[in-house]
Amino acid sequence: MIDMSPNLVLVAAIAVLVTAGVYLLLERSLSRVLVGVVLLGNGANLLFLVAGGAAGRPPIVGATPEGRMSDPLPQAMVLTAIVITLGLSAFLLAMAYRSWQLHRHDEVQDDVEDRRIARLAAIDERATTDDDTEGTGGPTLDEEAAEIRDETDEGAPARTAAEEASR
Amino acid sequence: MTDWTWLVPLPVVVPLSAAGLALALYRRPTLQRVVSVVALTIVVVVSGALLVLADEGPLVVDVGDWAAPVGINLVVDRLAALMLTVSATVTLCVLLYSLAQGQEDDEESAPISIFHPTYLVLTAGVANAFLSGDLFNIYVGFEILLAASFVLLTLGGTRERIRAGTIYVVMALLSSVLFLVALAATYAATGTVNLAQLALRLPEIDPGVRLLLQVLLVLAFAIKAAVFPLSAWLPDSYPTAPAPVTAVFAGLLTKVGVYAIIRTQTLLFPEGRLDDVLMWAALATMVVAILGAVAQDDIKRLLSFTLVSHIGYMVFGIALSTDAGWTAAIYYVAHHITVQTALFLVVGLVERVGGSTSLTRLGGLAKIAPVLAVLFFVPAMNLAGIPPLSGFLGKLGLLEAGVQVGTPLAYVLVAGSVVTSLLTLYALVKAWNKAFWQVPEEQRPPTHLPFGMVGPAAALIVAGLVLTFAAGPLYAYTERAAAALAERTPYVDAVLPDGKRGKGVSVDVTEEAAHGDDAGEGHG
Numbered sequence: 001m002i003d004m005s006p007n008l009v010l011v012a013a014i015a016v017l018v019t020a021g022v023y024l025l026l027e028r029s030l031s032r033v034l035v036g037v038v039l040l041g042n043g044a045n046l047l048f049l050v051a052g053g054a055a056g057r058p059p060i061v062g063a064t065p066e067g068r069m070s071d072p073l074p075q076a077m078v079l080t081a082i083v084i085t086l087g088l089s090a091f092l093l094a095m096a097y098r099s100w101q102l103h104r105h106d107e108v109q110d111d112v113e114d115r116r117i118a119r120l121a122a123i124d125e126r127a128t129t130d131d132d133t134e135g136t137g138g139p140t141l142d143e144e145a146a147e148i149r150d151e152t153d154e155g156a157p158a159r160t161a162a163e164e165a166s167r
Numbered sequence: 168m169t170d171w172t173w174l175v176p177l178p179v180v181v182p183l184s185a186a187g188l189a190l191a192l193y194r195r196p197t198l199q200r201v202v203s204v205v206a207l208t209i210v211v212v213v214s215g216a217l218l219v220l221a222d223e224g225p226l227v228v229d230v231g232d233w234a235a236p237v238g239i240n241l242v243v244d245r246l247a248a249l250m251l252t253v254s255a256t257v258t259l260c261v262l263l264y265s266l267a268q269g270q271e272d273d274e275e276s277a278p279i280s281i282f283h284p285t286y287l288v289l290t291a292g293v294a295n296a297f298l299s300g301d302l303f304n305i306y307v308g309f310e311i312l313l314a315a316s317f318v319l320l321t322l323g324g325t326r327e328r329i330r331a332g333t334i335y336v337v338m339a340l341l342s343s344v345l346f347l348v349a350l351a352a353t354y355a356a357t358g359t360v361n362l363a364q365l366a367l368r369l370p371e372i373d374p375g376v377r378l379l380l381q382v383l384l385v386l387a388f389a390i391k392a393a394v395f396p397l398s399a400w401l402p403d404s405y406p407t408a409p410a411p412v413t414a415v416f417a418g419l420l421t422k423v424g425v426y427a428i429i430r431t432q433t434l435l436f437p438e439g440r441l442d443d444v445l446m447w448a449a450l451a452t453m454v455v456a457i458l459g460a461v462a463q464d465d466i467k468r469l470l471s472f473t474l475v476s477h478i479g480y481m482v483f484g485i486a487l488s489t490d491a492g493w494t495a496a497i498y499y500v501a502h503h504i505t506v507q508t509a510l511f512l513v514v515g516l517v518e519r520v521g522g523s524t525s526l527t528r529l530g531g532l533a534k535i536a537p538v539l540a541v542l543f544f545v546p547a548m549n550l551a552g553i554p555p556l557s558g559f560l561g562k563l564g565l566l567e568a569g570v571q572v573g574t575p576l577a578y579v580l581v582a583g584s585v586v587t588s589l590l591t592l593y594a595l596v597k598a599w600n601k602a603f604w605q606v607p608e609e610q611r612p613p614t615h616l617p618f619g620m621v622g623p624a625a626a627l628i629v630a631g632l633v634l635t636f637a638a639g640p641l642y643a644y645t646e647r648a649a650a651a652l653a654e655r656t657p658y659v660d661a662v663l664p665d666g667k668r669g670k671g672v673s674v675d676v677t678e679e680a681a682h683g684d685d686a687g688e689g690h691g
Contacts, residue, residue, distance in 0.1 A: 037344070040341075040344045044347040048347075048354070051355035084314075088314060088336075098321075111330075113468060116464075120462070
């Protein structure tokens with residue numbers, strides 16, 4: 001019978017890693033998210049070691065009696081997972097750097113289009129009075145919508161115009 | 168029949184080797200293009216052959232000649248072969264489209280030398296996920312395609328793409344970690360990650376643990392497949408990428424998640440304890456996402472929302488847990504991959520002619536490019552499910568399967584899917600009217616539509632129509648695929664003959680050590 005009881009230290013380490021990882025993932029800064037992902041990934045890797053059962057002798061055929069070897073399969077899988085996490089973290093790091101290059105910060109930003117849709121309700125209210133302004137040369141709803149779309153092209157004047165429109 | 172199993176690894180091996188070759192040829196763009204086109208053509212031919220061969224029964228390859236439960240194995244059954252063929256055809260068409268676009272624009276903002284290798288790696292990852300016979304290899308396939316998709320999505324590294332890429336990358340990493348946790352839990356509970364062996368061992372473990380594993384796996388796949396409420400990331404991240412990239416993402420990436428859900432739900436958890444939950448999720452996916460589509464002003468985003476919405480149809484089919492439901496779901500997957508990709512390619516052309524994807528700015532395209540109007544109209548109607556197109560047949564199959572099940576929840580879903588398809592029709596007709604018929608703000612000069620781009624898009628639209636004309640044989644094929652999924656034994660027997668070891672040879676592992684329970688994988 002193999003001893004399958006998990007190592008308590010490993011379980012505690014997993015708990016700490018996952019907690020810290022989730023906390024960091026909830027941050028807005030991309031580099032903190034990166035650290036969070038790395039911690040979470042390592043937590044998952046340790047979970048694999050726990051899944052392999054209690055520690056045993058090295059899994060090398062011939063060096064140790066078969067009954068006392070540790071399970072090599074989770075170790076092989078952890079190795080693969082580590083390599084993958086490393087590669088993807090490198091990509092995330094590059095992206096955080098690129099974001100800093102472009103914006104001088106690495107905050108994860110809101111989707112502008114989503115905000116625009118959320119503002120539609122405010123524009124709709126104006127639309128009820130729009131019949132009056134339409135003939136007098138005021139901005140029509142279509143013009144306003146087109147202006148607001150400009151925001152994604154990061155034109156600063158257009159943005160203020162759009163914000164005024166929503167007020 | 169001769170042994171054709173050597174064909175099985177080719178859809179993974181050929182694009183991967185070609186990717187290496189293409190990277191080495193970065194100074195020779197013409198040769199690079201030839202390499203990728205040839206590689207993908209080979210994949211199309213091979214998967215076509217596998218489609219025919221797998222109809223006789225699943226083909227299995229033990230990679231490295233290690234016997235099945237220990238080694239990695241690749242399995243092609245009818246479902247995998249169908250997915251492989253459809254995805255290979257789509258990737259080839261999108262590649263041709265992007266080649267023509269690159270040639271037309273002369274200098275893309277994207278560095279073309281990276282595009283080809285990455286694209287080929289993406290294809291290899293998708294094929295690997297479809298083919299693999301164990302959960303961990305599915306994970307590896309996912310990671311290959313995700314890593315490639317990160318690069319493709321952020322090509323050029325402009326502001327918009329980095330912003331969109333951030334959300335996508337973090338979500339993808341999160342779902343990968345979740346998948347990894349599910350894998351570790353599965354291994355701890357059963358001592359294996361091989362799908363066939365899991366199918367044998369899962370019924371023996373505690374039902375509570377089994378449910379936990381099922382929930383973990385479904386969650387991980389549902390994020391990738393963009394099932395509501397785990398779908399919010401998709402419409403924000405897809406539309407910023409270049410048109411061919413969005414097209415191939417829309418067609419393939421979420422469908423790999425759907426495939427993984429089908430595979431695990433049918434093979435590993437046939438008792439279907441999550442079916443009700445999946446049905447509610449399917450309903451919410453369909454309705455919420457299509458309402459999102461109706462609110463959009465940008466064609467690309469509108470299409471991204473319809474993409475999420477129509478994932479709901481497939482989940483509905485899976486959740487019905489009947490042969491009819493699975494048949495319809497598989498047919499719907501094949502239909503949706505071709506149609507959604509075709510639509511995104513056409514929108515790439517619309518953007519080219521109209522200079523924008525915003526519905527408030529577009530207009531009068533019907534006069535400038537009448538061909539484009541037809542090219543948009545046909546797949547749009549197909550997506551909305553107008554008879555007699557393939558979308559209608561797929562939806563009809565789902566409705567029939569739902570009525571057959573006959574529970575109140577199934578009827579709610581049937582009603583929900585009808586409403587969704589009407590709303591899809593509304594959203595697409597609105598887009599069509601605004602883009603092609605409304606009076607434009609400024610007259611744009613007629614733009615030349617390059618044949619190289621129109622050709623592949625038209626080819627995909629025709630492929631969608633072929634799904635209609637060949638619906639009889641294709642539906643029969645998906646029916647057989649669903650029957651095999653329900654039966655489960657063909658798959659398990661092909662991988663582990665007589666419930667023992669696969670046909671590969673593993674040195675140093677004796678026969679009796681192999682199938683005792685306490686011996687684990689022969690390592691103990």
